[in-house]
Amino acid sequence: MTTGTARAQGAAVERLVPGDPRLSFDGIAGWDRGSGARLPLRMPVDRLATAMSANFSRLARTTAGVRFAVRTDAAALELEVDLDPGGSPLDIRVDGILAHRWTGGPGRHRVAFPLPVTDGTPADVEVWLPHLAVTRIGAVTLRGHRQLLAAERTGRRLLVHGSSLTHCMYAAGPSETWPALVAAEHGWRLRNLGFAGEAYLDPVVARAIRDTPADLIALELGINAYIRGAFTARSWGPAVCGFLDTVRDGHPDTPVVVLTPLSSPDRERAVNSTGLTLEGARSLTAEAVRVLQRLGDRHLHLLDGLTVAPVAEAGELYADGLHPTAEGEHVLADRIGTELASIPPGPEAVPASEGDTPG
CATH class of the missing domain: 3.40.50.1110 (SGNH hydrolase)
Structure with a gap:
């Protein structure tokens, strides 16, 4: 769902929230649908208690292998995330090449990343969430773009x-x-x-x-x-x-x-x-x-x-x-x-x- 759209110098600013189909999430089973920022889940959590391990239940909520991608010509990407604990990096890859690696402390963050300049051809921008942290996503804002599409998910x-x-x-x-x-x-x-x-x-x-x-x-x-x-x-x-x-x-x-x-x-x-x-x-x-x-x-x-x-x-x-x-x-x-x-x-x-x- 798009929650806001503006135009500046012929290019858009769009704030997307988890669940927007253009944020092509992968590596997840579903979402913790609590209020506020949402937690992508890599396995169902309704039966975690049967393992009888609080540590396992916590680890099952970490975002190992969880990522989302958009296909865009945006100039910048801004993330709202909540990390528990901090210290585990987040990666941004553009057409498969590492563009940013950011490490935040525990708690809420709003952080912006410039994206490589293109000739107007959209690129696949993929954000890998910290694999050792429980990572909640508030919103993803794209700036300075003319194209914003869901990235294709193919392959074995x-x-x-x-x-x-x-x-x-x-x-x-x-x-x-x-x-x-x-x-x-x-x-x-x-x-x-x-x-x-x-x-x-x-x-x-x-x-x-x-x-x-x-x-x-x-x-x-x-x-x-x-x-x-x-x-x-x-x-x-x-x-x-x-x-x-x-x-x-x-x-x-x-x-x-x-x-x-x-x-x-x-x-x-x-x-x-x-x-x-x-x-x-x-x-x-x-x-x-x-x-x-x-x-x-x-x-x-x-x-x-x-x-x-x-x-x-x-x-x-x-x-x-x-x-x-x-x-x-x-x-x-x-x-x-x-x-x-x-x-x-x-x-x-x-x-x-x-x-x-x-x-």
């Missing part, structure tokens, strides 16, 4: 889920996480369901993935369960199978890739509180995938975390022995993206207009 729909390694704690910005880089490289549409420290095969997450239209699903599993001692050698494999079975209920033919834990040198043979090593958790994750493959799942694929991030390269890839550096995100994107791109598409999925355009 990539859904990723995992731990902080998928939430991407040390990425330089939200458009430079490995999932965002993979999606950009291949022209795919991203939905990021990474939850730092909270990837425990929760049924509410499995159902969210089941119910989300996707053409390719990548699941990074195992590191949180190992570090926190959440499962035993007896319970982990069956839990992985059950999680994948739930996903399959909604995606019977969609390619699903399970990424086993990346290397972590100090943890490889360290025994956790339930008697598992990281090597053991990785082996059990792989075996769960092989069990389902033997039972007939022809669209389930295994990606060994040690091939993505070998032990020998951990010192170069990681900031702290576990989480990739900003540069490491690009290495992971190259390696994971190559593997994902090699997987043939499944049968035609639900068209985008029928399942993933949130209101």
Whole structure:
């Protein structure tokens, strides 16, 4: 909905609010429809309480992978945002090139960004919201434009889920996480369901993935369960199978890739509180995938975390022995993206207009 239009020197000033179809949001399931600024939600929140974790409920509201785009020849863009917490960057890309990276503190902000001068040809202006913050959007104002259109959303729909390694704690910005880089490289549409420290095969997450239209699903599993001692050698494999079975209920033919834990040198043979090593958790994750493959799942694929991030390269890839550096995100994107791109598409999925355009 357009709330105001003015003309200055033959060009417009328009203030758009969330819900305006020209603000082409992607990576979201819907909106928190509270009063004032609105929160884009990357998964439904009505059943978050079933995870019985306040931290998970908070992380599920962060805006990892959430972005909006317009096609315009505007001279400037102004945002009204509310951040909780602060310190996580916001990116603006123009025709795929990073034009601005801004970091704000907690609370409300109104910030303006000049856009590159054009010859009057509209450009795709995409705003990536902070991936580690709960980000509410008040309004988006475009200035000095003659054209303002919704950006087209095409390409294969990539859904990723995992731990902080998928939430991407040390990425330089939200458009430079490995999932965002993979999606950009291949022209795919991203939905990021990474939850730092909270990837425990929760049924509410499995159902969210089941119910989300996707053409390719990548699941990074195992590191949180190992570090926190959440499962035993007896319970982990069956839990992985059950999680994948739930996903399959909604995606019977969609390619699903399970990424086993990346290397972590100090943890490889360290025994956790339930008697598992990281090597053991990785082996059990792989075996769960092989069990389902033997039972007939022809669209389930295994990606060994040690091939993505070998032990020998951990010192170069990681900031702290576990989480990739900003540069490491690009290495992971190259390696994971190559593997994902090699997987043939499944049968035609639900068209985008029928399942993933949130209101």
